[in-house]
Amino acid sequence: MQEPNQQIAKTLKSLRAEQGWSLDRTAKETGVSKAMLGQIERGESSPTIATLWKIAGGFNTSLSSFLEIAPDRAQETVIRSATALRSQPSPDQMLVAPLFPHDDRFGFEMFELTLLPGYERYSEPHEPGVTEHVVVISGVMELLIDGAWITLEKGAAVRFAGDKPHGYRNLHSEPAVIHDVIHYDRDR
Numbered sequence: 368m369q370e371p372n373q374q375i376a377k378t379l380k381s382l383r384a385e386q387g388w389s390l391d392r393t394a395k396e397t398g399v400s401k402a403m404l405g406q407i408e409r410g411e412s413s414p415t416i417a418t419l420w421k422i423a424g425g426f427n428t429s430l431s432s433f434l435e436i437a438p439d440r441a442q443e444t445v446i447r448s449a450t451a452l453r454s455q456p457s458p459d460q461m462l463v464a465p466l467f468p469h470d471d472r473f474g475f476e477m478f479e480l481t482l483l484p485g486y487e488r489y490s491e492p493h494e495p496g497v498t499e500h501v502v503v504i505s506g507v508m509e510l511l512i513d514g515a516w517i518t519l520e521k522g523a524a525v526r527f528a529g530d531k532p533h534g535y536r537n538l539h540s541e542p543a544v545i546h547d548v549i550h551y552d553r554d555r
């Protein structure tokens with residue numbers, strides 16, 4: 368089993384155990400097929416980021432919990448190398464570096480997302496109260512917010528409700544790199 372697959376398999380198994388969900392129930396809650404869930408749990412499949420996002424949404428958990436082992440104890444200072452952050456669970460049109468994985472104390476996770484040319488994804492709404500903050504680091508990308516695609520150039524910053532349908536795409540020939548801070552409002 369590859370290491371990223373192992374972390375994903377472990378997380379899925381423990382989330383199911385916590386909830387007491389069968390594979391059937393998990394398929395219903397996440398919109399991911401039972402067969403695929405089984406493969407992921409056995410480490411036989413490298414799920415796409417889109418699939419992981421669906422699973423995370425079904426469990427009301429963060430994407431980064433699938434990509435990262437949460438630290439055992441609170442650590443204020445975290446220093447991580449550029450290469451360690453950029454190992455990809457699967458070949459995907461969106462590369463994900465979990466810069467700061469979700470931590471309950473802070474209520475957010477922060478990603479560097481690289482949208483390769485031609486990438487387009489409609490996101491399932493995240494859990495209620497989720498707010499996304501997108502900053503374009505390089506290239507040009509489009510965000511679908513409130514039913515309309517808006518073009519964002521390098522340096523643009525946008526905040527929007529992540530609990531409504533939205534999308535990301537790159538129609539250009541160069542990769543677009545963005546920072547995405549996803550804030551979870553769990554105390555409401």
Ligand code: MN
Nearest residue numbers: 490493499529
């Ligand atoms: Mn999103």
